[in-house]
Amino acid sequence: MNTIESIFKSYLEPKEVYKGGKNIPASNQKVYKLSSNENPLGASPKAIAALKKAAMQVAIYPDQTDIRLREALVADFNGALAADQFICGNSGSEIIDMLLRAFLNEGDEVIYSNPCFLPYSVFSRWYGAKQIDVPLKSPNYDLDIDGILKAITKKTKLIFLTSPNNPTGTYIAKPVLDDFLNRIPKNILIVFDEVYRHFADAEDYVTALPYVKQGHNVIAINSFSKTYGLAGQRIGYCYTTATIANYMRQIHKPFLLPLTSIEAAIGALNDHLFIENTVKTVLTGRAYLTEEFKKLSIDHWPTQANFFIIDPPLPEMEFTDKLMDEGIMVRPVSQFGAPGKVRITIGTPEANHALISVLQKMKYV
16 A cells, blocks of 8 residues: 555554653642652752753753763763763663664564563664563562573573662662673673662662673663752763773764753762762661551562552552542552552652651551
8 A cells, every 4th residue: 555654664553652750730739749750859959050050051052972971970980981981861761762773673682671661662662673571570579580591592682681670679689690791692782770879778789880891791871860850851871881882972963962961960970968968868768668668568679779669558540549639649650560569759758758647547547
C-alpha cells in the first residue's frame, strides 16, 4: 500500500511509553511530592546563583562543547579520571539514548532486569533492538547473575545494571559485581546506572569508578537531578574508558547543553555543604521511615537510595489515590516491572512525618 505508513519502522509501532511522575496539582491543599525522587532540600544555592547569572546571557549561544563541565567533573572526582573520559548530556536519560544510538543496530540484543528504569527497554526499542528481561530474583530483588550469563548470545551488545536500583532501592555488592564483570565477554558493554550513588552507605557498595580505571567496558550513568537538585535543568553525564568515550563523542552535538544548565551544574559540583546536607537529610529520613514502616507492619525493602519500595496495605492505585486525598503524592511502579508495589521518596522531616501520620490513620481507622 502506497501510504506514509509504508515507510514507518516496524519496531516503532506504538507500545509502552515511559511516563514520568505527576506534578503537584493546582489547588490550595498542602501537597508533599514524594513521587519523583527529587531532592528534598530543593536546589543548591550556588547552582541557583550561577543559573541566575547565566540567565542574563541566554541571547547568545552556549559553549560549543561540554569541556568546561567535564573539567569540573575531573576536579569533583579528585583527578581519578581525565576530561576525555566524561560525556555530558541533557539528563542521564539522554546519555542512555546517546549510547544506545552509538552502539545498537536493528536486531541487536539488550539485557536488563526488571523491576528497573523503564527507558532501558523503551529507548532500546527505538533502535530496533530485542529486549531480554532477566528479572531480579525474589524475594529480595537480587541480581540473577547466572540468568544473565545464560541469556547472552552472539547478538548481545549491552547489559544494563543499576546500583542502587530504581524502583527497588537495592544494590549490587562489590563481590557480586567483581564476579560478574570477570565472567562477561569482552565485546559486551556494561551500562552501570549509578544516579543514586551518593545515598549508598553499605560497606560493600561500589561505584563503576574502579572498574573503569581497570579498563572494563563499563559506562557509568550519572545525573544532576537527585543529589544536586537540578531535575528541572535536565543535565547529566557519564564516565567510561577514553576509548569508549572518544567513540561516543562522534555523535555529541555541538551546542548541546544550555548555558544555564552548564553553569548550574558547575555551581552544584562546588557546593559541598549542600551535597553533605542532602545526604544527611536522606539518610536520617531513611532511618526514621524504616522504623515507622516496621511499627505499622508495612512490608518494605531495605534501600540504599533516596526512596523506598513498599507493598501497600491496599491495591496500589487505591492506596495512591487515598494518599493523594491527604496531600501525599507517591508513585505506583507497575510500569517499572513491580506490579502492586508503590515507590515513596524520602522527603524533609516534615514530609516524612506527614506521610507516617496519614499511614497511621489509614491503618487503624
